[in-house]
Amino acid sequence: xxxxxxxxxxxxxxxxxxxxxxxxxxxxxxxxxxxxxxxxxxxxxxxxxxxxxxxxxxxxxxxxxxxxxxxxxxxxxxxxxxxxxxxxxxxxxxxxxxxxxxxxxxxxxxxxxxxxxxxxxxxxxxxxxxxxxxxxxxxxxxxxxxxxxxxxxxxxxxxxxxxxxxxxxxxxxxxxxxxxxxxxxxxxxxxxxxxxxxxxxxxxxxxxxxxxxxxxxxxxxxxxxxxxxxxxxxxxxxxxxxxxxxxxxxxxxxxxxxxxxxxxxxxxxxxxxxxxxxxxxxxxxxxxxxxxxxxxxxxxxxxxxxxxxxxxxxxxxxxxxxxxxxxxxxxxxxxxxxxxxxxxxxxxxxxxxxxxxxxxxxxxxxxxxxxxxxxxxxxxxxxx
Numbered sequence: 251x252x253x254x255x256x257x258x259x260x261x262x263x264x265x266x267x268x269x270x271x272x273x274x275x276x277x278x279x280x281x282x283x284x285x286x287x288x289x290x291x292x293x294x295x296x297x298x299x300x301x302x303x304x305x306x307x308x309x310x311x312x313x314x315x316x317x318x319x320x321x322x323x324x325x326x327x328x329x330x331x332x333x334x335x336x337x338x339x340x341x342x343x344x345x346x347x348x349x350x351x352x353x354x355x356x357x358x359x360x361x362x363x364x365x366x367x368x369x370x371x372x373x374x375x376x377x378x379x380x381x382x383x384x385x386x387x388x389x390x391x392x393x394x395x396x397x398x399x400x401x402x403x404x405x406x407x408x409x410x411x412x413x414x415x416x417x418x419x420x421x422x423x424x425x426x427x428x429x430x431x432x433x434x435x436x437x438x439x440x441x442x443x444x445x446x447x448x449x450x451x452x453x454x455x456x457x458x459x460x461x462x463x464x465x466x467x468x469x470x471x472x473x474x475x476x477x478x479x480x481x482x483x484x485x486x487x488x489x490x491x492x493x494x495x496x497x498x499x500x501x502x503x504x505x506x507x508x509x510x511x512x513x514x515x516x517x518x519x520x521x522x523x524x525x526x527x528x529x530x531x532x533x534x535x536x537x538x539x540x541x542x543x544x545x546x547x548x549x550x551x552x553x554x555x556x557x558x559x560x561x562x563x564x565x566x567x568x569x570x571x572x573x574x575x576x577x578x579x580x581x582x583x584x585x586x587x588x589x590x591x592x593x594x595x596x597x598x599x600x601x602x603x604x605x606x607x608x609x610x611x612x613x614x615x616x617x618x619x620x621x622x623x624x625x626x627x628x629x630x631x632x633x634x
Contacts, residue, residue, distance in 0.1 A: 253379055255387040256307035256314075261286045264305065264317065272317050272366025276402055279510040279529045280355045280536065281362055286319060288507065289356055292499035299494070300324040301356050302349075308380050315373060316380065317366040319355065322393065324348045328494055330359035330574045331399050331419060331591045336604060340394065345597065347395070351388045354399040357494050359421070359574040360536050361400045361589055374408045381412040381594075389596045398592040406590040414592040415605050418612045420619055422577075422584035424570040429563045432556070435583070443581065443627030447556075454552045457518070461552060463561055464513045465530075473513060474504040477525045480541025495539075514557045516542075516549055526553040528561070535562050537572035555582050577622070586622035588615075 258264055266283040273281045288294075295301035301321045308316040326333055329352060340347035353364050367373070388396055401409060410416055429435045436444045454461070464473060478500045485493035504511060512528040512535070524542035528535055540554050555572055562570045572579060580586070593608075595601040 251310055251376070251379075253376070253383040254309045254312075255383055256309060257387075258305040258307065259303055261290055261303060261305060261319075264307070268368065269317060269366065271370075272368055273363055276363040276404075277366065278360065278362045278534060278536070279507075279531050280358045280360065281319065281366075282507075282510075284507055285503075285510075286355075288499055288502045292496045292502055294495045294499045295321065295356050301328065304351060306353075306384065308383070310373075310376065315368050315371065315376075317368070318353050318364065318384075320351055320353050321356065322349045323352050328357045329354060329397075329399060331397070331417065331589075333397070333593075336395075336595075336600070339600065339603070345394070345600075349393055350395045350397065351393045352397045352399060354397070358536075358538070359400060359589075360534075360571050361402055361421075361587075364398055364401045364405055377408050378412045381409075381414060385413075385594055385596075393596070395593060395595040401590050401592065403590075409590075409592045412592075414594050415601065415608055416612075417591045417593060417608050418615045419589045419591065420586050420615055420622070421571065421574055421589050422579040422622075423587045424559060424562070424572070424584045426562055426566070426568050426570070431563060432560050435559060435563065438629060439583070439627040440629055447582065447627075450548050450551060451556060453548050454516075454546075457546065459523075459546065459549065460517045461557060462515050462517075463557060464515065465511060466508050469504050469508050469511060469513055471501075471504070473515065474500050476515070476522050477513060477527060477539075477541065480525050480543060481527075481539050482541070483543060484541040512558075512561060514553045516553055518544075524549055524553060526557070528558060530561075530565075530567060532566075533568055535567050535570040537570070551578075551582065555579065555584070559583070580622055580625045581627055583627055585626055586619045588619065 261283060269283040279285060290296055290303055296303060300323055304320045304322045306318040306320050307314055326337060337347040385396060436447060478497050482492045485491060510529050510531060512530055514526045515522050516524040523544040527539045528537050535558055537554055537558055540550060558570050558572060572584060595604060
């Protein structure tokens with residue numbers, strides 16, 4: 251069998267029906283063709299952003315069998331699997347770490363399908379050959395390395411059998427144990443943690459702050475414009491720039507993707523003051539962006555975590571990933587969950603050094619998870 255790699259510099263070069271069919275089962279809303287198209291058409295990626303679309307198609311004997319979302323990167327921001335130290339090591343030895351290629355969704359650190367099989371015809375036995383073909387193609391294209399980020403469980407099991415380095419990281423995720431409502435969720439927590447969460451939520455109500463959840467046709471252009479202002483202002487405060495995503499992205503997202511968008515807005519005295527944006531499908535809820543025009547203690551937790559939990563319970567959504575990092579999520583019911591990424595570097599000496607680092611890092615990540623598990627608020631013998 252002969253494998254070859256096709257490259258696409260624009261997601262519009264790929265038939266949306268073929269793409270969405272390949273990622274239909276385990277891709278989630280962020281891997282839909284239209285979501286990636288929004289990123290490109292709004293210029294949130296491409297140009298000088300450091301995220302240059304470079305999607306791959308895998309052919310076997312001239313027959314397309316798989317698709318991978320991908321980007322040529324000229325920096326390491328917006329990925330959430332941190333390799334800045336690797337880039338520094340390259341620079342110290344006079345080598346260029348950039349450009350590199352990542353198989354990922356820009357600014358979206360959530361575990362999901364990363365390899366889309368055409369017509370659902372998986373060929374895991376061919377995966378080592380496919381990965382080798384991808385490596386050769388991208389190395390010939392002057393990429394220093396390849397990175398498959400936040401692969402799902404099935405891919406993780408298969409990718410460990412390929413010539414890639416395995417990296418373990420940790421996120422915090424809430425799982426729905428068929429809760430009837432938020433009080434039922436709290437009933438599974440210890441009394442001390444239950445009181446703490448109720449006190450935190452009551453604090454918001456006592457300040458006469460109103461919260462509303464909007465999705466689908468309930469979202470208006472005015473809601474969209476307000477949320478973008480929150481997003482932009484918050485990024486300016488924290489990072490000194492106006493955020494990765496352009497106004498056009500949010501406009502297109504709300505206009506054409508609203509069936510997958512949940513918007514939580516907080517208001518006081520009739521004026522909106524903060525908001526959080528989520529993406530969702532029938533299986534998962536993804537917390538994505540937060541912004542506030544006023545700093546109010548506890549409002550972030552209410553908008554980004556508790557409202558998300560209530561929404562997931564109401565709609566029977568099984569899992570809620572609120573975004574990367576944040577140990578404060580543990581006490582609010584979000585359990586530590588392993589994330590898996592896979593890497594290859596073109597220079598053998600650096601690849602061996604990174605492999606040694608990752609093996610030592612894994613020991614620390616596993617120990618950290620054990621420590622986090624002990625902090626969860628659930629009663630003993632509650633599986634969450």
